[in-house]
Amino acid sequence: MKAVGLIVEYNPFHNGHQYHVQAAKKAANADVVVCVMSGYFLQRGEPALLPRRDRTLMALQGGADLVVELPYIFSSQHAGWFAQGAISILDKLGVDTVCFGSEHGEITPFIKLLDFLETKSQTYDTYIKKFSKQGYSFPKAASLAFAKLDPDKDCPDLSQPNNVLGYHYMRAINYLNCSITPETIKRTASHYHDKNLSGSSISSATSIRRSLIEDSKTPEKIHNVVPASTFQVIQDFLNNGGHYYNWEQYFCFLQAKTLTLSSAFLSEIYEAEEGLHHRFQTLIKTHASFHSFMTALKTKRYTWTRLQRLAVQVLTGTLKSEARLALETQQADHIRVLGMNSSGQAYLNQIKKHIDIPVFSTLPKNKTPQQQLDEKAAMAYYTVLPPSMRKIKWDHEYKQPPIILN
Numbered sequence: 001m002k003a004v005g006l007i008v009e010y011n012p013f014h015n016g017h018q019y020h021v022q023a024a025k026k027a028a029n030a031d032v033v034v035c036v037m038s039g040y041f042l043q044r045g046e047p048a049l050l051p052r053r054d055r056t057l058m059a060l061q062g063g064a065d066l067v068v069e070l071p072y073i074f075s076s077q078h079a080g081w082f083a084q085g086a087i088s089i090l091d092k093l094g095v096d097t098v099c100f101g102s103e104h105g106e107i108t109p110f111i112k113l114l115d116f117l118e119t120k121s122q123t124y125d126t127y128i129k130k131f132s133k134q135g136y137s138f139p140k141a142a143s144l145a146f147a148k149l150d151p152d153k154d155c156p157d158l159s160q161p162n163n164v165l166g167y168h169y170m171r172a173i174n175y176l177n178c179s180i181t182p183e184t185i186k187r188t189a190s191h192y193h194d195k196n197l198s199g200s201s202i203s204s205a206t207s208i209r210r211s212l213i214e215d216s217k218t219p220e221k222i223h224n225v226v227p228a229s230t231f232q233v234i235q236d237f238l239n240n241g242g243h244y245y246n247w248e249q250y251f252c253f254l255q256a257k258t259l260t261l262s263s264a265f266l267s268e269i270y271e272a273e274e275g276l277h278h279r280f281q282t283l284i285k286t287h288a289s290f291h292s293f294m295t296a297l298k299t300k301r302y303t304w305t306r307l308q309r310l311a312v313q314v315l316t317g318t319l320k321s322e323a324r325l326a327l328e329t330q331q332a333d334h335i336r337v338l339g340m341n342s343s344g345q346a347y348l349n350q351i352k353k354h355i356d357i358p359v360f361s362t363l364p365k366n367k368t369p370q371q372q373l374d375e376k377a378a379m380a381y382y383t384v385l386p387p388s389m390r391k392i393k394w395d396h397e398y399k400q401p402p403i404i405l406n
Contacts (some may be wrong), residue, residue, distance in 0.1 A: 001346065001350055002031050002032075003034050003096055004034070004095060004097045004098070005034045005095035005097065005180070006034070006036070006099060007090070007100065008036070008037050008038075009038045009043065009055075009205075010037060010055045010058055011042060011048050012049060012050060012209075012212075013055065013059055013062050014203065015202050016202045016204075018063060018227050019185075020101050021033055023099075030096070032066060033063060033065050034064075034090065034095050034344070036070050036086045036089050037052065037056065037059065037070060039052045039070065039071075039374065040052060040381035041075060041316070042075060043075060043076070043077065043079070044305045044308060044309075045076065045307070045308025045310070045311060050234070050237055051245075052069065053339075056338040056339040056402075056403050057405070060405040061227070062229060064344075065340060066340045066344030067340065067344075068335050068337055069336040070082075071371075072377040074086065078138075078309070079164055079165055083165065083168035084172040084330065086172075087180070088172070088332045089332045089335055090180065091176060091178040096181060098183070099182075101185050102160075102166040102186065103157065104184070105187070106184065107183055107184050109155055111182075112155065114170045114171060117149075118174075124149060127144070142158065143159045176331065201225060203225040208222050209246075219231065245384065249384040251290040251293070253315065254284070254290070254311060257314060258281055258314055259285060261281075263281060266281060270313045270320050270323040279297065280297065290311075316373070316380045317380075318373060322373060323373075325369040326368075326370045332357065333371075334359070334370065334371060336359075336361070337359065340402065340404060341406070375397065378393075
């Protein structure tokens with residue numbers, strides 16, 4: 001069986017994602033679609049709107065055949081580590097092609113871009129450091145540095161978020177020496193950061209989340225921009241007493257944790273660099289909401305996303321020493337299966353004997369450093385629930401089997 005791999009968050013799964021699944025399967029001439037999906041906390045440093053089990057069901061009903069989890073240490077990271085963790089899993093799962101969405105939409109320029117930046121790597125790094133010292137955030141410094149290199153006009157624009165991720169996927173394939181063919185599909189209709197629902201059938205996940213959170217009891221506004229199956233999952237989630245997870249719900253926990261840790265201990269939290277923990281601890285005292293705190297915390301040097309990732313590490317209590325251990329292998333040390341249909345099950349059975357890292361459906365008792373952080377992330381994610389429900393969700397981490405969709 002031939003497999004195409006997708007790296008996803010599905011927060012939530014929408015019509016654009018369904019188009020990507022269908023187009024990727026066609027472009028790769030694949031029999032099965034394998035998705036590596038972030039779990040509870042995402043690459044932009046925020047909690048997933050719905051738990052991963054609901055998002056797994058959306059993916060399977062939307063055309064995915066096998067869904068596995070991207071470990072927390074990679075899912076809550078900048079583009080480089082995010083890409084490397086995901087590509088390493090797809091490589092272990094034997095996919096023939098990885099297909100990513102991009103603003104550029106053509107793969108040859110990405111191949112040229114990779115070669116271009118490899119030959120100019122020292123100059124590129126020098127320019128990044130130069131612009132960083134001028135107070136620019138890393139993404140902005142990297143974008144300015146790239147422009148200074150005077151790339152060909154047909155090179156992907158590295159100021160666009162999905163082009164950046166695409167470049168890092170290409171780089172990870174190259175670094176890990178994977179026998180995976182890269183492919184890309186052009187993003188259509190809406191921009192990644194669009195905050196308002198579009199008039200077409202495809203809207204950004206950002207705009208869909210915003211609409212759902214603003215009107216948390218009635219998701220009807222998103223009816224035309226998500227598949228009917230996604231809409232039903234959301235309806236069932238709400239009807240069963242679920243609520244959308246967002247940073248405002250976690251703010252009191254984040255505030256209490258930050259203010260009861262010593263400054264010295266806080267400095268040992270992963271992502272607490274350059275004395276940033278001092279500013280974090282000082283400002284969080286004087287704000288009553290996550291949004292107002294973040295607005296005060298943000299500077300020209302630190303993007304909102306970068307600061308949210310620090311907040312995630314504080315919330316989960318992830319130390320630099322724990323992160324170093326988890327990243328020691330520089331790739332995923334296990335594969336956790338979240339769900340599959342009959343085709344995905346057949347594919348997994350076909351390739352299982354060739355996978356050289358453990359494949360799990362629930363966390364084992366003796367956990368690797370990456371699995372220990374996965375467990376902490378699950379504990380932190382469900383802290384906002386009432387104690388009785390919290391216990392049920394924590395129990396599910398060990399006892400609930402993956403979703404099998406027939």
